[in-house]
Amino acid sequence: MQKKYDPRIKLFIVLVMSSLVIIFLDIRLQILVFFTQLFFAIFFKARIREMFFKLRKFMIIFLFLIIVQSVFDRQGNAIISIFNFTLITDQGIIRGVSYLIRLFVVLVSGAIIVTSSQKETIQGLVKLKVPYDLALMSSVGIRFLPLLIEQMQDTLIAIQLRGIEINSLRLADKVKVYSYIFAPVIISTLEKAKSLSLSIEMRAFRIYKDRTSLIELSFSREDYVLLFVNIALLVIFIYFGNII
Amino acid sequence: MNDIDFIKIKNLTYSTKDKELFSKINWDLYLGKCTMLIGENGSGKTTLSKIIIGIIKDYSGEVFLNGKLVNNYTLAEIGKEVGYCFQNPDKQIFNPTVKDEMTFVNRFIDYGLTDYKELLKQFNIEHLSNSKTLTLSQGEKRRLALATTFLLNPKFLVLDEPTSGLDFKNRSQLYRIINSLRDKGIGFLIITHDMDLVNNCGDIVYEIKDRGIKIAKKI
Ligand SMILES: Nc1ncnc2c1ncn2[C@@H]1O[C@H](COP(=O)(O)OP(=O)(O)OP(=O)(O)O)[C@@H](O)[C@H]1O
Ligand SMILES: [Mg+2]
Numbered sequence: 191m192q193k194k195y196d197p198r199i200k201l202f203i204v205l206v207m208s209s210l211v212i213i214f215l216d217i218r219l220q221i222l223v224f225f226t227q228l229f230f231a232i233f234f235k236a237r238i239r240e241m242f243f244k245l246r247k248f249m250i251i252f253l254f255l256i257i258v259q260s261v262f263d264r265q266g267n268a269i270i271s272i273f274n275f276t277l278i279t280d281q282g283i284i285r286g287v288s289y290l291i292r293l294f295v296v297l298v299s300g301a302i303i304v305t306s307s308q309k310e311t312i313q314g315l316v317k318l319k320v321p322y323d324l325a326l327m328s329s330v331g332i333r334f335l336p337l338l339i340e341q342m343q344d345t346l347i348a349i350q351l352r353g354i355e356i357n358s359l360r361l362a363d364k365v366k367v368y369s370y371i372f373a374p375v376i377i378s379t380l381e382k383a384k385s386l387s388l389s390i391e392m393r394a395f396r397i398y399k400d401r402t403s404l405i406e407l408s409f410s411r412e413d414y415v416l417l418f419v420n421i422a423l424l425v426i427f428i429y430f431g432n433i434i
Numbered sequence: 435m436n437d438i439d440f441i442k443i444k445n446l447t448y449s450t451k452d453k454e455l456f457s458k459i460n461w462d463l464y465l466g467k468c469t470m471l472i473g474e475n476g477s478g479k480t481t482l483s484k485i486i487i488g489i490i491k492d493y494s495g496e497v498f499l500n501g502k503l504v505n506n507y508t509l510a511e512i513g514k515e516v517g518y519c520f521q522n523p524d525k526q527i528f529n530p531t532v533k534d535e536m537t538f539v540n541r542f543i544d545y546g547l548t549d550y551k552e553l554l555k556q557f558n559i560e561h562l563s564n565s566k567t568l569t570l571s572q573g574e575k576r577r578l579a580l581a582t583t584f585l586l587n588p589k590f591l592v593l594d595e596p597t598s599g600l601d602f603k604n605r606s607q608l609y610r611i612i613n614s615l616r617d618k619g620i621g622f623l624i625i626t627h628d629m630d631l632v633n634n635c636g637d638i639v640y641e642i643k644d645r646g647i648k649i650a651k652k653i
Contacts, residue, residue: 344525347489350509351518352539353586357508363542370538374528377568 195234196413197306197314203230203416204299206424211295214431217284220291222430226423227298236301244339245297247346251368252293256286300335313405322401330386337382338375345371440465440590440621441486446495448478448485455481457645459495465589465621468612468635472626472650473642479625480521482642483592486623487518514545517588521595521625523572523579532570532578533563539585553581556611558604572599580608590621597628609634 207227214220231238259282266281303311308329315325349367350356356367409417441463448456455478463469463486473479484490485497488504497504500515520526529535536550554560557577562570570578576599583591597605612635616622626632632639632651641650 344520345528347509348520348526348528351487351513352582353510353513353545354539354542355508355510359542367542370528373530374524378524 195306195416196407196409197303197310198318198407198409199413199416199420200234200302200306201311201314201318203227203420204302206420208295208299210424210427210431211292214427216431217288217291219427219431220288223427224291224295224298227295227302231298231302234302234305236298236305238298238301241297241301244336244343248342248368250364252290254365255293256283256290259286259289300332303329303332304335309403309405310407313403313407316401316403317407334379334382338379341375341378342371345374439463440500441623442496442498443486444496444498446485446493446497448481448490448493448495450481454645456493456642456647459647461640461647463590463621463623466616466619467637468616468622468624470624470626470632470636470639471642472632472639477642479642480594483518483594483623483625487516487592488512514586515589517583517586517591519580519583519591519593519596521598523575526579526582527567527575529567531563532559532565532567535567535578535582536585545586547585548587550581550585553584556607557581558607573601573604576600577604588620590623591615592623592625594625595627596624597626597631605630 204227207223207230211220211223211227214223228238257278260278261282266279266284268276268279269283270276270278306314311329311332312322312325315328316322320328346356349370354367356364359367439462441461443459443461446456446459446461447454459482471479471482481490485493486499486504488499488507488509491505499507499512504512527535529538532554533550536554539545539547551560551563554563557580559574559577559581562574562578567575567578576596580593580596583593596608600608609631612622612624616635616637622635624631624635636651638649639651640647
């Protein structure tokens with residue numbers, strides 16, 4: 191049987207790594223954090239390959255993000271310029287890539303969290319003194335992620351079946367088509383959230399202040415080792431962050 | 435009538451993650467005919483339709499559309515030949531209003547579309563032209579989804595449970611539409627649990643059973 195790690199450890203790792211990737215401004219450190227987190231994800235057998243595979247169709251949006259980021263960054267040396275107007279600078283590209291890395295760290299975080307069941311994650315958050323409502327909300331939020339991806343894929347298929355060859359559209363039209371993918375996703379998510387909250391109310395949620403739980407969480411030796419490794423990593427990263 | 439086989443399935447085998455759904459299926463679908471597909475919940479009707487339409491590609495065997503392998507078409511090319519109505523209309527509707535939904539294609543391509551107002555009239559939703567798609571009733575959504583399926587003048591239509599959620603009047607109207615198009619030479623594959631639809635429109639009825647497909651009734 192596969193060893194189960196305490197959800198609190200996963201939460202801690204995710205918290206540390208995503209804070210670090212946001213605090214660090216140096217792209218080399220961000221990349222380092224990303225790979226460290228990737229290592230943890232593989233360690234917890236998170237399904238990152240599957241996640242990135244599902245996201246492959248949306249890579250163009252990420253690419254678009256990088257370009258937008260780069261265009262609006264005026265510092266650094268020009269790489270592409272039209273007449274005297276600098277379009278893209280090296281600094282701009284670095285900035286764009288760094289946004290992408292941050293986004294990926296968040297996505298991988300989600301993948302790590304869902305390796306624990308929802309109940310375990312909630313219980314982990316509660317044990318960390320997070321109010322139950324908040325714990326429930328955030329763990330439900332993470333669970334919604336795959337649903338969102340599914341919905342986006344369905345809309346993409348529906349658009350293509352209307353005879354629209356997305357790959358051969360002009361860039362402006364392509365962006366327009368992708369904007370159609372997001373609207374139903376957001377709407378259907380809000381709808382699902384609404385019916386979810388209704389059904390939660392119907393089950394008399396929060397009628398008692400304290401809740402008991404069937405799930406008992408306890409740290410095993412492996413969990414402590416992981417915790418120690420993580421704290422060590424945190425110290426090392428911050429130390430490096432200061433000297434670079 | 436002269437039957438033209440438009441869709442041809444040869445030796446199709448397909449499994450989901452945990453079970454085999456189809457084993458060596460051979461099946462032909464014709465223009466100018468209304469082929470019905472029935473079967474228990476979870477027997478794989480929707481999955482089979484997604485294979486035909488090119489959404490699912492990881493099967494073994496061959497599926498031909500108009501003499502060419504389905505996997506050699508793009509989804510957009512298939513969309514111009516075959517109309518597909520999803521089992522869940524929400525998957526098909528992604529524009530803010532009914533009118534936007536019907537005119538979506540015009541914003542991107544120049545294509546000989548059916549007059550959308552005429553379609554709205556046929557499906558009895560013309561009065562909803564400016565309504566928000568989000569607030570449509572289930573049956574109205576179904577009719578809108580059906581109407582979009584006919585937009586590109588397809589030669590063949592695959593409808594996944596088209597009558598579910600429709601009232602008696604709108605059902606009868608749908609039967610009329612299907613029958614008149616079939617008489618004009620358009621082919622249909624209709625997945626359904628609705629025996630009334632089968633009796634009114636079906637030319638031949640197939641059933642998915644024990645991972646195979648067999649004729650349940652010839653009309
Ligand atoms: N993406 C998927 N991953 C795993 N299993 C799937 C997937 N899609 C469908 N299945 C499974 O394949 C089987 C067939 O599903 P399908 O939707 O084709 O059934 P159906 O005959 O259309 O049923 P219904 O009458 O309820 O619409 C089901 O057991 C379903 O759980
Ligand atoms: Mg189905």
